[in-house]
Amino acid sequence: MSGGAGDSRQRSGPRVAVVLGSGSVKCAAALGLLKVLQREGIGIDMIVGCSGGSLYAALIALGHDAGTAEAMTRRLWTKELTKRRNNRSILSVFLPRVFGFDESFGMVNDALILDRLKEAFGASTFEEARIPLYLTATDFHTGDQVVFGSGRIVDAIRASIAIPYIFRPWPIDGRLLVDGFMSDPMPVGVAIRQGANIIVTMGFESPYQHKINSPLRFAFQLSSITSNNLLKSNFAFHNLAHHAEILPIIPEFKDSIHLFDTDKIPYVIEEGERAAERQVPYLRRLLSGV
Amino acid sequence: MLEAPRETSVSSRAPKLGVVIGSGSIKCASAIGLLRVLERERIPVDLLVGCSAGGIYASALALGWDLDALERKSCETWEGLFARLDYRSVLQGLLPGLFRSRGPVGLLDERRLKAALESLYGETAFADARVPLYIVATDLNTGDSVILSEGRLQDAVRASIAIPVLLRPVAINGRLLFDGGASDPLPVSVAIREGCDIILAMGFENPLHERVGSLMSLVSQTTCITINNLLKSTYSFYSAAHHAEIVPIIPTFDRHIGLRDSSLHPYIIERGEEAAAKQLPFLRRLLDPGVRLAGPPDPSDGN
Numbered sequence: 112m113s114g115g116a117g118d119s120r121q122r123s124g125p126r127v128a129v130v131l132g133s134g135s136v137k138c139a140a141a142l143g144l145l146k147v148l149q150r151e152g153i154g155i156d157m158i159v160g161c162s163g164g165s166l167y168a169a170l171i172a173l174g175h176d177a178g179t180a181e182a183m184t185r186r187l188w189t190k191e192l193t194k195r196r197n198n199r200s201i202l203s204v205f206l207p208r209v210f211g212f213d214e215s216f217g218m219v220n221d222a223l224i225l226d227r228l229k230e231a232f233g234a235s236t237f238e239e240a241r242i243p244l245y246l247t248a249t250d251f252h253t254g255d256q257v258v259f260g261s262g263r264i265v266d267a268i269r270a271s272i273a274i275p276y277i278f279r280p281w282p283i284d285g286r287l288l289v290d291g292f293m294s295d296p297m298p299v300g301v302a303i304r305q306g307a308n309i310i311v312t313m314g315f316e317s318p319y320q321h322k323i324n325s326p327l328r329f330a331f332q333l334s335s336i337t338s339n340n341l342l343k344s345n346f347a348f349h350n351l352a353h354h355a356e357i358l359p360i361i362p363e364f365k366d367s368i369h370l371f372d373t374d375k376i377p378y379v380i381e382e383g384e385r386a387a388e389r390q391v392p393y394l395r396r397l398l399s400g401v
Numbered sequence: 402m403l404e405a406p407r408e409t410s411v412s413s414r415a416p417k418l419g420v421v422i423g424s425g426s427i428k429c430a431s432a433i434g435l436l437r438v439l440e441r442e443r444i445p446v447d448l449l450v451g452c453s454a455g456g457i458y459a460s461a462l463a464l465g466w467d468l469d470a471l472e473r474k475s476c477e478t479w480e481g482l483f484a485r486l487d488y489r490s491v492l493q494g495l496l497p498g499l500f501r502s503r504g505p506v507g508l509l510d511e512r513r514l515k516a517a518l519e520s521l522y523g524e525t526a527f528a529d530a531r532v533p534l535y536i537v538a539t540d541l542n543t544g545d546s547v548i549l550s551e552g553r554l555q556d557a558v559r560a561s562i563a564i565p566v567l568l569r570p571v572a573i574n575g576r577l578l579f580d581g582g583a584s585d586p587l588p589v590s591v592a593i594r595e596g597c598d599i600i601l602a603m604g605f606e607n608p609l610h611e612r613v614g615s616l617m618s619l620v621s622q623t624t625c626i627t628i629n630n631l632l633k634s635t636y637s638f639y640s641a642a643h644h645a646e647i648v649p650i651i652p653t654f655d656r657h658i659g660l661r662d663s664s665l666h667p668y669i670i671e672r673g674e675e676a677a678a679k680q681l682p683f684l685r686r687l688l689d690p691g692v693r694l695a696g697p698p699d700p701s702d703g704n
Contacts, residue, residue, distance in 0.1 A: 212614060212615055212616065213612075213614065214612065214613045214619075216619055249626060251613075251622070251626070252609060252610075252611065254609055254625070254626035254627075254629050254630060256630075275623040276619070276623075289623075289626075293623065293626045293627045293630070294626070294627075294630050295630065319542065319543070319544065323541065323542075326566075329565070329566075330620050332541065333565050333583065333620070333623075333624055334623060334624070334627070335544065336539060336541075336544035336583050336584065337584075337627035337628055337631060338627050339544050340544060340546070340583070340584045340585070340631055341630055341631045341634055344631060344634040344635045344638055345634045347638050347642075348634055348637050348638040348641065351638065351641055351642055352637070352638075
């Protein structure tokens with residue numbers, strides 16, 4: 112793990128940020144990007160992660176290489192995560208008074224995902240990260256983006272991946288937090304505010320439903336539509352409004368990748384690597400100050 | 402010579418003024434206040450854009466309706482609309498298996514809405530508008546914003562106001578359309594694209610719940626959070642990206658205004674009038690022929 116992306120806290124020259132947006136399993140493509148950056152000897156000065164991207168942002172910032180990070184996420188992210196339903200929450204939809212429908216609604220029992228996150232990250236804190244790390248979530252009551260850069264990484268990831276309707280919102284410091292994609296699916300703005308000059312960013316549109324034949328699918332469709340429009344609008348604004356160079360890395364996938372297609376992770380990483388390689392010449396030019 | 406100059410130069414043409422009314426359900430009635438100010442000040446509007454309920458007020462001005470009559474109709478429409486839920490739809494939403502849900506739920510009584518829109522518009526079409534009018538909806542399958550400018554107004558307005566969960570999406574020209582707020586809650590983009598120099602943009606943030614106590618309010622909170630962020634994002638982008646002057650008109654309210662608060666019409670309109678009056682000096686300055694407007698981008702400057 113030496114000589115990698117993690118040894119760059121005091122580099123001089125332009126400050127390079129990696130921003131990993133939301134995209135569930137597709138976010139594993141970040142490991143392909145990491146491989147390319149390491150191979151090319153390009154250091155990372157900060158990492159920003161949102162939703163699924165927060166997992167990989169944290170793993171990379173803590174200094175795991177692509178192989179270890181891949182193995183860790185495949186252990187962490189399995190179909191069992193959604194097997195255990197939260198029956199009380201589901202009943203509360205039908206009988207809100209009896210079963211107390213409230214803000215902790217989430218159809219999936221989240222005990223397992225929390226255990227898995229603890230297994231992977233233990234008590235690691237942002238302060239221990241080798242590369243400065245920022246993870247984003249959304250305040251459920253104000254709608255504002257919330258950026259974490261200190262404290263326990265597990266809590267910030269859990270908040271950042273609180274997918275509406277699936278996992279219950281997560282409280283931190285008296286605020287109830289939901290998935291970061293709801294305020295900014297690809298938080299380039301955080302890297303800009305932290306003074307990055309070159310921002311390598313990876314983001315994904317949320318998939319649309321093939322058939323909208325139930326209220327739940329409708330709710331998911333609605334969430335994809337609003338957040339995809341937000342993704343495009345924010346990206347357009349960030350590109351235009353400031354002086355950092357933003358390099359989008361957009362992997363292309365032949366088949367659709369769903370929330371728990373973790374067996375496709377090796378393929379996803381490969382496509383991430385391919386997409387990152389295409390941007391290397393441009394990135395090199397930017398780094399040499401042209 | 403009697404021959405008029407064939408071409409007026411760019412600097413001497415009158416600036417093209419567009420009015421955009423964003424999504425905001427019943428709060429869009431504030432637009433009546435804005436329209437009153439424009440009428441009183443004799444400021445002509447060259448183009449109108451409406452999104453969601455904003456489409457109702459944009460179309461009213463485009464059709465030249467009397468503003469007092471509009472206030473009355475607006476109040477009646479909102480009162481009738483949300484008085485009664487369609488209980489079959491509510492049950493479908495909760496127990497889709499039992500009630501054979503056909504996809505997206507619509508909790509409001511569709512017949513009442515149809516009657517309300519019929520009485521507002523009848524067969525009136527975009528072509529009948531005195532001022533070019535555009536109404537924005539969202540394609541449910543692709544998520545793209547769809548700009549409607551042809552056909553019957555009642556169909557376009559019905560699509561644009563299809564607030565998720567409350568109203569079902571509707572098919573227009575083979576596309577399933579719903580609330581324009583989901584793709585572009587304050588569609589300044591349309592006025593820019595149509596070449597406006599000055600754009601009055603009236604927009605509203607969605608109020609968020611302090612406590613969420615039902616699945617419906619959870620869906621609404623989840624949607625509104627992202628739409629509010631989208632509103633800010635698109636507005637910052639449009640303001641930064643181009644050369645037209647955008648004058649924001651953002652009414653503020655000191656109380657919660659729910660869908661059923663049609664009785665608050667006078668208050669909502671007054672807030673709109675106040676917000677518009679506040680921007681009047683700025684607008685006057687922009688309209689002053691002595692002020693040189695940036696105008697359309699010069700193709701020779703490479704952007």
